[in-house]
Amino acid sequence: MQPVMTAQEIDTFLETDFPQLHIDGKTFTVVSVGPGAVTMQFTPNERHLRPGGTISGPSMFALADVAAYAAVLAHIGPVALAVTTNLNINFLRKPELAPMLCDCRLLKLGKRLAVIDALLYQSAPTEPLAHASATYSIPPR
Numbered sequence: 564m565q566p567v568m569t570a571q572e573i574d575t576f577l578e579t580d581f582p583q584l585h586i587d588g589k590t591f592t593v594v595s596v597g598p599g600a601v602t603m604q605f606t607p608n609e610r611h612l613r614p615g616g617t618i619s620g621p622s623m624f625a626l627a628d629v630a631a632y633a634a635v636l637a638h639i640g641p642v643a644l645a646v647t648t649n650l651n652i653n654f655l656r657k658p659e660l661a662p663m664l665c666d667c668r669l670l671k672l673g674k675r676l677a678v679i680d681a682l683l684y685q686s687a688p689t690e691p692l693a694h695a696s697a698t699y700s701i702p703p704r
Contacts, residue, residue, distance in 0.1 A: 564599040564672055566637040573601075573633050576641045584629070591629050596637045599669040603630035606662045618658040623683055627652055627695035630665035631679040635699045638672055644702045648676070652695040661685055663692065675701055 568576070570593040577584055577591065584591060587610060594602040603626065611622040628650055635645050663685050671678040681695040682688055 564638050564669055566596045566598065567640050568596065568637045570594065570596045570601075572641075573636055576636065577629075577633070580641070580643050591626070593633050593637075594664070599638070599672075601630060601634040601637050601667045603633055603665045603667070604662055605665065607660060612660060615657075616660060618660065618663065620652075620654060623654065623658065623663070623693050624650070624652055624695075626663060626665050626683060627681045627693065627697065630667045631681055631695070631697040631699065634667035634669055634679050635672075635677045635701070638669060639677075639701060642702065645677075645699050647697060648700045649698040650695060651697075652693055654693050656690065656692045658683075658685055658692045664688075673701075675703075677701060 573593045590606050592604045594604050605626040607618050613619040666682045668680045677699045679697045682691050683693040684691050
């Protein structure tokens, strides 16, 4: 699966079509795009914390969802109406208040559905903070 959008093109699309994503400052950035893959960085701030100084589960869920969406866009083009139909997440370790990465891999890209595997980590992919799987519905062209 070869990408049809670059990291910069996806970032620009998200900023123009989903400005609410960065309402309190830019927190999501596409780091890289490759065949069947996308890596996104999430730079949390105080509003993403829960008691105990850890990044909240909903913030990690959002990273997995936005990164999976970016992976789909990277391979089908700027389709605003591709939507999440399912996302499951397993929280594995406690994250610190520090940038977090999400590596997404397209497992299947069909005409109507895309299935994505996502791994969230801070220091190294070998020590994941969470693992998610997502399914996106792709609208007819």
